[in-house]
Amino acid sequence: MTAGLLGTNGLHAKASDSLEQAETAVCQTENITFPTTNDVLRTSGLFTPVQNTEEEDTSIIVEERDNEDFIVKEQNGKYENTGFVNLSSDYLYVRSSTSDDSDWTGKLYPGNVVTLEGPVGEWTAIRSGNVTGFVRSENLMEMKSAQQKIRQMEAEALKNGTEVTFSYGETKEEEASRLQAEAEQRAREEAERKQAQRQAVVDYACQFIGNPYVWGGTSLTNGADCSGFVQSVYAHFGVSLPRTSSAQRSAGYAVSYSEAQPGDIICYNGHVGIYSGNGQIVNAQDPAHGIGISPATYTSIVTVRRIF
Numbered sequence: 487m488t489a490g491l492l493g494t495n496g497l498h499a500k501a502s503d504s505l506e507q508a509e510t511a512v513c514q515t516e517n518i519t520f521p522t523t524n525d526v527l528r529t530s531g532l533f534t535p536v537q538n539t540e541e542e543d544t545s546i547i548v549e550e551r552d553n554e555d556f557i558v559k560e561q562n563g564k565y566e567n568t569g570f571v572n573l574s575s576d577y578l579y580v581r582s583s584t585s586d587d588s589d590w591t592g593k594l595y596p597g598n599v600v601t602l603e604g605p606v607g608e609w610t611a612i613r614s615g616n617v618t619g620f621v622r623s624e625n626l627m628e629m630k631s632a633q634q635k636i637r638q639m640e641a642e643a644l645k646n647g648t649e650v651t652f653s654y655g656e657t658k659e660e661e662a663s664r665l666q667a668e669a670e671q672r673a674r675e676e677a678e679r680k681q682a683q684r685q686a687v688v689d690y691a692c693q694f695i696g697n698p699y700v701w702g703g704t705s706l707t708n709g710a711d712c713s714g715f716v717q718s719v720y721a722h723f724g725v726s727l728p729r730t731s732s733a734q735r736s737a738g739y740a741v742s743y744s745e746a747q748p749g750d751i752i753c754y755n756g757h758v759g760i761y762s763g764n765g766q767i768v769n770a771q772d773p774a775h776g777i778g779i780s781p782a783t784y785t786s787i788v789t790v791r792r793i794f
Contacts, residue, residue: 568636571597592657599614608624686723699771699772710777714729737751750792751790
């Protein structure tokens with residue numbers, strides 16, 4: 487008897503009633519025609535015919551999750567016509583036809599599970615999650631090895647009190663969506679990291695409010711002038727800035743005042759401070775006021791520089 491092959495519509499197909507009555511099924515995929523009789527399945531080494539009895543139903547159960555078809559255990563307790571990708575490389579292209587030059591429909595990664603739908607010469611038609619197409623048979627485990635791996639997975643799951651879970655390939659569209667989501671996530675994380683850095687600069691600078699202003703000084707405790715204060719604050723975070731306020735106008739990169747974030751440097755003619763948010767700067771003002779808080783727009787702004 488031969489196991490029923492999964493259709494692309496996600497419905498299960500019954501096994502044939504007898505080997506003698508088996509007829510050659512013809513599948514059309516990308517204008518490729520291939521037989522899927524028991525004899526061909528047996529000789530491929532990737533498929534195992536299932537013996538049907540009145541007591542057991544050998545139809546393949548398909549579980550639907552989020553519009554994807556996921557192979558699960560059959561009613562006879564086995565995962566028939568289920569294989570695994572056997573790769574030493576990072577991934578394997580699933581092709582739209584039996585040619586290495588054909589377009590790819592998705593990717594399989596080491597350890598992905600596949601439903602084996604039929605051999606086509608040196609190729610095998612497979613389905614994995616939403617991915618359908620063809621891969622070279624040499625990149626798939628033979629059924630015996632695949633079943634052994636499943637038994638190992640079942641034993642491990644039983645030991646840990648969990649269920650057997652499989653990983654699946656991804657379509658070209660799914661990969662593009664995943665890569666975009668990952669890039670957006672990295673961008674958010676980087677923005678959050680830089681925002682935290684800039685806020686840390688402000689928090690550190692504000693520790694020295696009330697300390698003296700000293701012309702030419704760079705000490706945050708004993709006294710600093712405006713550019714010395716900014717230079718020493720940023721030095722604490724491993725950033726080397728120019729010594730004078732005019733030279734600090736070229737540090738980092740320019741942003742508009744409307745885009746200013748805490749930690750940015752605001753430069754004036756002959757003065758510089760660190761933007762602390764809410765329209766204010768922390769700066770070494772003058773001998774009379776020392777290090778303190780001032781309005782960011784107390785005079786005309788020359789440029790706003792972002793260091794982080």
